[in-house]
Amino acid sequence: MEARAGRRGRRRSREPGGTVRALDRGLSVLEALSEVSELPLSEIARRVRLPYSTTHRLLETLVRRRFVAQRSDTGLYRIGIRAFEVGAALAQARLHEVAHPEMKALVDEINETVNLAVLDGQEAVYIHQVEGRQVVHMFTHLGARVPLYASGVGKALLAWRPEEEVRALLGPWPLRGFTKRTLTTPAAVLKELRRVRAQGYALDDEEREPGVRCVAAPVRSQGEVVAALSLSAPATRLADDRVARLARRLIAAAEQVSAQLGPPGVPSGP
Secondary structure (H helix, E strand, O other), X not given: OHHHHHHHHHHHHXXXXXXXXXXXXXXXXXXXXXXXXXXXXXXXHHHHOOOHHHHHHHHHHHHHOOOEEEOOOOOOEXXXXXXXXXXXXXXXXXXXXXXXXXXXXXXXXXXXXXXXXXXXXXXXXXXXXXXXXXOOOOOOOOOOEEEHHHOHHHHHHHOOOOHHHHHHHHOOOOXXXXXXXXXXXXHHHHHHXXXXXXXXXXXXXXXXXXXXXXXXXXXXXXXXXXXXXXXXXXXXXXXHHHHHHHHHHHHHHHHHHHHHHOOXXXXXXX
């Protein structure tokens, strides 16, 4: 009995090593798939230097957990949606860490609420906020979603994307009108996005809520727009001349965040 117990103990002691080895192999598969859009099983096995059978078992697990997807028509494997979701969570954590000091400094200077938003599906979602100290201020709760075409952050997230992608993100036309100022036609929205690119910032001119204006600037990582920094206030506090002044300051803050996330072609920090 003691000998059997000893053998069981030895088997248990080997389990953690086996788990770590399987995890290491699974991560190697993900790394191989991250380098090319799609790969067959044979090529994945070659790249990770594992037998076909072992590679297939790893892929089955990764597909079941949605870290890998397999095309039904060709059988090729590619990175799955869950891997993108985990990557997005890490990117948002990094965004929050880098953006907060700039957002705090901006609020201390202008005394208006400042928000940080990212693209999520066909909407913009707010992931961080620093409130101003005004008696009347605009409050948007974290996790709130806003339409891309009727918000400052949404326009800033859209403006530097190809027209085909913009049309796909906005969906069928005409778009829903929230106020009499909402842009609801392709011509109007695309013209507005050209203006955003030209001046470097976006303006929500009471297009989602009457009496509320919002100014937003793009935040970039490695040259790509990954977020939007915005300030919002009652329209009475954001007259055109103040919008122009605040927009310059907002752009400067967004550029500071972008510089810390990484210039074009240079990987961002951990």
